[in-house]
Amino acid sequence: MHLEVRRVEERDLEVVADMIARLKVLNEELDPHFRVVEDLEEQARRYVKESLRNENVVMLVAYDSDAGEAAGVIRVEIVDRVFYKPRLKAVITDIYVKPKYRRRRVAATLLEKAKEEAKRRGAGIITAVYPANNVIAEMFYEKEGFKTLQVEKYLPL
């Protein structure tokens, strides 16, 4: 496997949208509060398209050039914290590695590249948002040294 990490481009739309959709389905499996919409694939494509246009979003794809196939994706949003220093934080909103590429440090590589890009853009902190029940994400970030910064509570209405 030869891994190449690069910016997501228009030509990656389908494959990236597919990985984003799979991430949402995984979240749905782990917690009924993340029930996906009926037109998930369409929404995922829209999300990727909008992300491509948004200058505060960094989207990177890990590409296995031997197999000619995308292995994983990371999406990071640069957010101005306004009240706090450092003002700019990079938020990992989505990260997904195809099952067959797991356990080969694909996510870690994506994270490293995303950190570099976030730093380059002036972010002083990087965070990740994921469902509390997503144990796969939980284990990954713990291994990467992330600590809890904020919590999100909910109450069904």
Added chain:
Amino acid sequence: MYEPGVTIRRATQADVESLAKLIARFYLFNEEFDPAMEAASDIKEKALEVARARVEGSDLLLVATYEGRVIGYVYGVVAENPLLARRKIGVLRELYVIPEERGRGVATMLIEYAMRELSAKGVHYVAVEFPARNIVAKKFYEKLGFREYTSIYLKEV
């Protein structure tokens, strides 16, 4: 917590197609936990074949239905070891409830029904298999009184 409209019964020929969909979803979910569980590329067709064969004859194959729709299933086998004092054990190999119907006790109903069916087949214990990393499943079965029994370790050759 049990939903009154939910019925548990043995799977029949008429359930093959809806059952196949759930089997495919079960495998696509499980592959998220370990690359060794990567689903076949034609999982949907394979699931249909498997569903057909299983309906023909299985030690245990139950479906949960709600308003006539199949919303979950459990598949199990009876394993026998003549070297053990209590040689028959029921093994729940697969259990799946569609995300939108979670949280209302459907899985619990499936398991309770499965325990009764297996008990009638003369098993002394019922075991359940799930990926080591599926913490949600682990918590769920522990809540139902299951305890850790065997561990399966894996290494690539």
